[in-house]
Amino acid sequence: MPFRITFEKRIEEIPRWMPAATSLASVVLAFLISGIVLKLVGGDPIRVARFFYTATFGSWAAFSDTIVKATPLIMVGLACAIAFKMKMWNIGTEGQFYLGAFFASLVVLIPIVPPETPRPIVILLMALMGMVGGAIWGFFPGYLKAKFNVNEIITTLMLNYVAILWNNFWIFNKWSDAGFQMTPTFARSAWLPRLTDYAREYGAFIAEGSALANFLVRIGLERISGMTLHLGVAFGLVAAVVVWWIFECSRWGYEIKLIGDNREAARYAGINIVRNMVLVMMASGALAGLAGMAEISGVVHRLQERISPGYGFTGIIVAWLAKLNPFAIVLVSILFGALIVAGREIQPSGLAQMLQGIVLFLVISSDVFLRYRIRLARTAAEVA
Amino acid sequence: MSLITILNAGLATGTILLFAAIGEIFAERAGVLNLGVEGMMLLGAMAGFSTSLATGNVWLGLLAAIAAGGLLSLAHGVVTIHLQADQVVSGLSLTFLGTGLALVFGEGLTGKNPPLVPKFDIPLLGDIPFIGPVFFEGHSLLVYVGYFFAPLAWFYIFRTRPGMHLRAVGEKPEAADTMGINVYRLRYFYVFVGGCLAGLAGATISLSVSPGWYSAQTTSGQGWIAIGLVIFAQWNPLQAALGGYLFGALRRGILDLQGPPMLFGFRNPLFINSNYGFFLQMVPYLLTIVALMIGSRAAARKRLGAPAALGVPYIRGERGL
Structure with a gap:
């Protein structure tokens, strides 16, 4: 190998954005790896990903389900x-x-x-x-x-x-x-x-065609009833x-x-x-x-x-x-709530659990970036 | 329900815990706590079951189970030994990962019938009254292997040179390093050994003791019981084997208690209302806690117990990795 990877202990303060960045990168990478595994067992990762989005964040009703699971x-x-x-x-x-x-x-x-x-x-x-x-x-x-x-x-x-x-x-x-x-x-x-109970109680007070009703229609919230x-x-x-x-x-x-x-x-x-x-x-x-x-x-x-x-x-x-x-924790819960909502419908059924395992593994592995600076260095042989 | 059937079946069930616990003893003696036993077992159970099904060869199935457990454990090895991550969290994520992988790849295995590990009687020894029918009749090969395995593991750890190196790495890695022992390599090796044995324990379930694939129910927490057993056994393979058999017999006896209408001359409450069975099912888990309490106290009293460097990553000098 022409390069050698060296680890240097961080002495300075860790940049504030770094823990969040490594967590985020872990999640993205975990989704990619899970997609590959899904492909291996004969699934269609793109279709599953599209389904994941519509079932969890695609509409207000779906998002309400996600929050229910995040709670x-x-x-x-x-x-x-x-x-x-x-x-x-x-x-x-x-x-x-x-x-x-x-x-x-x-x-x-x-x-x-x-x-x-x-x-x-x-x-x-x-x-x-x-x-x-x-x-x-x-x-x-x-x-x-x-x-x-x-x-x-x-x-x-x-x-x-x-x-x-x-x-x-x-x-x-x-x-x-x-x-x-x-x-x-x-x-x-x-x-x-x-929410659906509130809709029943207060829905009557919102006049048809009023400014508030129009606003609710515009942001797609006119059908609160049924939201859990x-x-x-x-x-x-x-x-x-x-x-x-x-x-x-x-x-x-x-x-x-x-x-x-x-x-x-x-x-x-x-x-x-x-x-x-x-x-x-x-x-x-x-x-x-x-x-x-x-x-x-x-x-x-x-x-x-x-x-x-x-x-x-x-x-x-x-x-x-x-x-x-x-x-x-509140933010991460929403993501994992989504995973539970989608996971109920996605086959094979263990996929969500596997994804969680990969995420956790990557997160703890990525801690190494917080503790060490990782440098690529030319090996001695190459220099000589 | 007779004592002989319970003990006989208990030995079979106990063999699962025996393999898993001794595997964990190897890893912990080397200083690496691996809480992923449940995940490695489940992956092993799935790999063994599906390979045996696909190839029609149960030996290949066992091999696949061992390999699957071993490979998965290497993930724990890299993360804890090289990246020095927290061993508790890494072990937990290994359980999630193993369970998830097993469920994904095990989809559709339920209800299939692969070839199983053969069962046979031992001639002559099987004729001894009481002992024969308990120990030497109708067991699968894996149970007989377990009889030899525990004493061998004990001998290896306490009476051989490589075993001494193993203990040194777990007790005082700096000293071992000074002696010229490669701490990292040995730790990887024994984590791998632990994983292989956990995989084998999984296959012992799915290909022998209670054959079949019942997704996460296949192991139903036995990996965790095995970890508890390690502490109870104070990191000694012989005590782990004994504890394993005891737990096995208990699990089995609990199942049998629900059958007869009369019990010791009294009406069997379980026969009248099977819901009391829920309390009986709690017993192995509660007993694990009791065993832990006893183990922790004994360890404290005898100043015996956990390898000194258990759970502590080894960092060689200032260079870090």
């Missing part, structure tokens, strides 16, 4: 971010999501409040219960890690399976709707409001701001970052690591549980066997691709 990802991604910031590897957001959904549905299924309770109270109670459920499921691995140094990766992962089985037991044994793997549909008061976008996305956005505030403005966020960066230094600084391990896992679980609540209250409107196509795992990739930045 749980935002919250789960934030859940992962807060744990990963402290280098607690919470791989159990999937289970925390399921347990959050379970606890939230208890409000309706036991029922904790009578069905004629006003909607805001029911929703608030469900959101709280969802967070409690997720926090409980996060507490165990956090406690075991803090007290007995039990590897949290394995415990959180094992609890995923346990949570799904736990839900199944109650769905099948207690609340099954005529033997199906789902509970009866919740009363309307337990539904998060959706629900209030859960607001939960996600608020959570993103809260997590950002925790990271950037609070003392607790500083402690989390310090423990993550250098555990020994944190110990010498007098930070209570054991307590923070448990707290962070509970906060992480609570966010994932809230995502579970939003999904059953906003989308499926009942507790059922399969409520997550792997949101918990996708959230890990989302968090990492966004470099644990809360606002970047």
